[in-house]
Amino acid sequence: MDILPLLDELTMIARNGLTFATDPYDQARYQRLLELAAMYYGQTLDLPTADVQRRFQSQLGRVTPRIGANAAIFDDVGRIVLMQRPDTYRWCLPGGLTDVIELPIETAMREAHEEVGLTVVATDLVGIYVEHAGREHGPHALITLVYLCAYQGGSLCGSSESADLQYWQIEDVPQWSSIHQRFAAEAYNLWRMRQSST
DSSP, X not given: OOOHHHHHHHHHHHHHHHHHOOSHHHHHHHHHHHHHHHHHHHHHHTOOHHHHHHHHHHSOSOOOOEEEEEEEEBOTXXXXXXXXXXXXXXXXXXXXXXXXXXXXXXXXHHHHHHHHOEEEEEEEXXXXXXXXXXXXXXXXXXXXXXXXXXXXXXXXXXXXXXXXEEEEOGGGOSOBOTTHHHHHHHHHHHHHHHHHTO
């Protein structure tokens, strides 16, 4: 059984309860729920419970899923730019979590520059995807927006977040990260449609 989706939901309930509850008994119950979630997060992910609790306590306000954005960048022959994550050695689109001060479309363009060294302009929204908490996707729910991006300048240049960078034909990628194969396939269909209309 993958317990991470349950822990993610329990953590959200507990932290939202602590944000809004005024009754001291309810506050104590939500605090205990948060402690239990932290303990089982720690056991499941092999992290010290105290570290997990500190992370939970540092996150203020109502809890909602994280929002991220990814950039789908193709060359003239339909190969997609992918980066290999140094922790898993799986291939993925450049992208990351949206900062408080930016729109997801800005995140996609920023991450493309930071992670693969390319200046791009986001032209189309490919789709909005939900990744629920779990062993495959990570310990927290994530909503990801994927943008088709047009190359403007720069050359492939990695960062500390990439073990390797490469243009790939989608069918040749040896090992995908999470649901990035779906991101890439749906972005490619949109890219091909845009190419045929120009």
